[in-house]
Amino acid sequence: MEKTPIEKQLIDEAIVAFGLNDFGKATIREVKAIAAQAETASGIEFIKMEMGVPGLPPSAIGVKAEIEALQNGVAAIYPDINGLPALKKEASRFIKAYINNDLSPEGCVPVTGSMQGTYAAFLTCSQCDEKRDTILFIDPGFPVQKQQLVVMGQKYETFDVYKYRGEKLHDKLESYLAKGNISAIVYSNPNNPCWICLEEEELKTIGQLATQYDAIVLEDLAYFAMDFRKDLSKPFEGPFQASISHYTDNYVLLISGSKAFSYAGQRIGVTCISDKLYHRSYPGLAKRYGGTGTFGSVFVHRVLYALSSGTSHSAQYALAAMLKAAADGTYNFVEEVKVYGDRARKLKEIFLRHGFHLVYDKDLENPVADGFYFTLGYPGMTSSELAKELMYYGVSAISLATTGSNQEGLRACTSFIGDHQYEQLDERMAIFAKNHPVD
């Protein structure tokens, strides 16, 4: 065995000190803390791939608009709970420009990030009909969303889509929906953690079944237009961001400022409720809140009002300006984040050359896109073994087990990779491959 770049004892002791029996169950924060500790103790830089934090400067257009709004005094005034009219209008126009769908400004509601959008949507969907008390995850997914349901005491079910792509999705999804307890279905597209993108035929299946079984689809577009296999950067011109909104009226889109515009710090996003759903009355909502119990009104005037009484005023100006510039065609936001795809391509090439494989490797017949995340496996190693073993080589990533995946492997994020780290990774993975020969 060749000596590992980081002393094994250092990692093993840190894992014990964190009280972790199984490193595969470590949260992102725990992996980050152990990597930081080992980095300080060893003086060797880690290749950090555990955190999904944007690693690029924020959109200059957003920053400028926000500073101007602050200088004009908006900080003193409560924002309109329905959202800044300019932002609502621009969100609706952005959806037309980049998804090619019509959604009224009324249904475009600002939130303090998509995290708040899903929390408010989970809550509203769960209260529509008391028989429908469960949220369905098309996994793998973003672990914090399950945490949100735990916080609110709401039930969820989940399945790993790995074996149910394409035609197989229909029966699998129907097996849950037919039970009558599902209020909403949630997934992200492109997907965190495995960067699969559901194809149009799969979205059509989800949409048709959602209509048939009266479930609401929560489509998390945190990585909007970041399927870099297609040029999704041209407003009002195809190809467009794939979306459930073409296949059902029962939908809520969650568009985040965090990744597409590198604006995570200001906690801004927009939740876009379809026109039909916005105005639909639900008996459960009417009973709980009185009045007509329409979805949109309860979402905004009851739930969001109770959670945060609106969204930071200046951040709404920022998002309005970024969405406007994007739809005007004067700001190519896709070009600004394409670097994540370039990094993924280089990193994947290094890992594959040293015997690793991509766990979620295809969207039907097509190789998955290069983007913000990718998944990694190594022959004969479980998720836990691989996550821990890579730490000895100064590479930190999270186990897929924490994301609702049944596959053995890791999620790697490209956002923190520096240009000097490809060579480092190549050297370290060459030692890894020597130490772990594959038959």
Ligand SMILES: Cc1ncc(COP(=O)(O)O)c(C=O)c1O
């Ligand atoms: C799939 C997914 N949804 C939502 C979020 C959070 O978005 P926001 O920062 O807008 O709350 C993330 C961030 O990592 C994500 O990966």
